[in-house]
Amino acid sequence: MFTVRIQREDFDAGAEAAALARGRTDVGAVVSFAGLCRADPAEEGGRLLALTLEHYPGMAEEEIERHLAQARARWPLAGATIIHRHGRITPGENIVLVVTASAHRAAAFAAAEFLMDWLKTSAPFWKREEREAGPHRWIEAKAADDDAAERWQSTGSDTP
Amino acid sequence: MFTVRIQREDFDAGAEAAALARGRTDVGAVVSFAGLCRADPAEEGGRLLALTLEHYPGMAEEEIERHLAQARARWPLAGATIIHRHGRITPGENIVLVVTASAHRAAAFAAAEFLMDWLKTSAPFWKREEREAGPHRWIEAKAADDDAAERWQSTGSDTP
Amino acid sequence: MKIRYFAWVRERIGQEAEEVEPPLDVATVADLAAWLAQRGEGYAHAFENPRVVRAAIDRTHARPDAPIAGAREIAFFPPMTGG
Amino acid sequence: MKIRYFAWVRERIGQEAEEVEPPLDVATVADLAAWLAQRGEGYAHAFENPRVVRAAIDRTHARPDAPIAGAREIAFFPPMTGG
Numbered sequence: 001m002f003t004v005r006i007q008r009e010d011f012d013a014g015a016e017a018a019a020l021a022r023g024r025t026d027v028g029a030v031v032s033f034a035g036l037c038r039a040d041p042a043e044e045g046g047r048l049l050a051l052t053l054e055h056y057p058g059m060a061e062e063e064i065e066r067h068l069a070q071a072r073a074r075w076p077l078a079g080a081t082i083i084h085r086h087g088r089i090t091p092g093e094n095i096v097l098v099v100t101a102s103a104h105r106a107a108a109f110a111a112a113e114f115l116m117d118w119l120k121t122s123a124p125f126w127k128r129e130e131r132e133a134g135p136h137r138w139i140e141a142k143a144a145d146d147d148a149a150e151r152w153q154s155t156g157s158d159t160p
Numbered sequence: 161m162f163t164v165r166i167q168r169e170d171f172d173a174g175a176e177a178a179a180l181a182r183g184r185t186d187v188g189a190v191v192s193f194a195g196l197c198r199a200d201p202a203e204e205g206g207r208l209l210a211l212t213l214e215h216y217p218g219m220a221e222e223e224i225e226r227h228l229a230q231a232r233a234r235w236p237l238a239g240a241t242i243i244h245r246h247g248r249i250t251p252g253e254n255i256v257l258v259v260t261a262s263a264h265r266a267a268a269f270a271a272a273e274f275l276m277d278w279l280k281t282s283a284p285f286w287k288r289e290e291r292e293a294g295p296h297r298w299i300e301a302k303a304a305d306d307d308a309a310e311r312w313q314s315t316g317s318d319t320p
Numbered sequence: 321m322k323i324r325y326f327a328w329v330r331e332r333i334g335q336e337a338e339e340v341e342p343p344l345d346v347a348t349v350a351d352l353a354a355w356l357a358q359r360g361e362g363y364a365h366a367f368e369n370p371r372v373v374r375a376a377i378d379r380t381h382a383r384p385d386a387p388i389a390g391a392r393e394i395a396f397f398p399p400m401t402g403g
Numbered sequence: 404m405k406i407r408y409f410a411w412v413r414e415r416i417g418q419e420a421e422e423v424e425p426p427l428d429v430a431t432v433a434d435l436a437a438w439l440a441q442r443g444e445g446y447a448h449a450f451e452n453p454r455v456v457r458a459a460i461d462r463t464h465a466r467p468d469a470p471i472a473g474a475r476e477i478a479f480f481p482p483m484t485g486g
Contacts, residue, residue: 014174025199025251032192035403039185054327059379091185096403109273125402126327138328141399195486214410219462256486285485286410298411301482
């Protein structure tokens, strides 16, 4: 079962992960990554009140589906679920979920990291911060995220 | 919150993962690994009926606590939960859970993989197979698991 | 040809989407960005540093030298910050 | 000194644990394994390939050359297959 969902509503990470293995005996490893909205203390502009995630409808799903197809070509996956929220999200809330299921743990871990690294750098989503003081501000892309995604480009190995 | 549990009972992977982030705004990433009992078709000795996990009470907890302390020294973790079951486990059932929470995804992923690799090779658990045909058989350790654990020995980098 | 804008590119230009008919010598994504940049203050601001503006042709990431002939929808946006 | 056995080491020896008093020249984990191997058929079978039997002294993994002086509990078992 392979699913990509872009939605405004929250998700239940545990239920999504459990669904990938339910009723199957060929799944030995389920890796789940949940990305949450953090509020680090004492940042410039005061406390974070919320993030607003803008996305490119249509392209967001297609881009994630493309990376999911790459992951399936690269690792033997029994299933995967990717959910990315958009809209206003407050600290502590879920933003993104990647779950991968495979017979073996190495494939499940590698595919989940691969999908997250590409989500960060190539899925068309943009985060805007809303803080106690100061104007709303678009978050800038991080070079570290580009580096994380690029480590998958070398074709020599299945793990970075 | 850092927890290690060795238990006969099943666990709720989703509830354990959710508990690590609940009520906090400093957790940006929760990585969860669930290891399940597989039953691959047409193996020698017929279909797998169950695994029985024997463990060394006392040492199992202490050994996992030691690796958890190493993980905490190596990566900035906000929390971690490790649960390993023992006793008789049938195909499709949970065996092991590792959940890590951190501000950032790289630390959460790396710590979860590190903990799983060490669990496989150094936590005192032994699996015995019960198959439709043939005698019960102890599973042999895999060289691949030793290799996976040893990649963490190089001190040069925080990711293998 | 439909042009869509996202995030601060959208805010600076002041609209989400528009239909344009660029002249025939506008052949690539970079040409299109340069042509749009001349359409007003907001556009000039959005494209003031063209290297940081990314593009997609028909919902697929496209490099500045990608030809735009035959495209139905071209989007401009900042580097992605999802995940 | 308490000795514990796990998995097929336990099965071959036929018991989970026992109290032993090895002679003073039994100084290391490897010495202890060799001494135990002489106690009967099951022991000989368990330790027939001493390199694949692992040990722990007082619940901590120990190499074959680790001294056993002062140990309260020594365990022998196959390579771990948990996780």
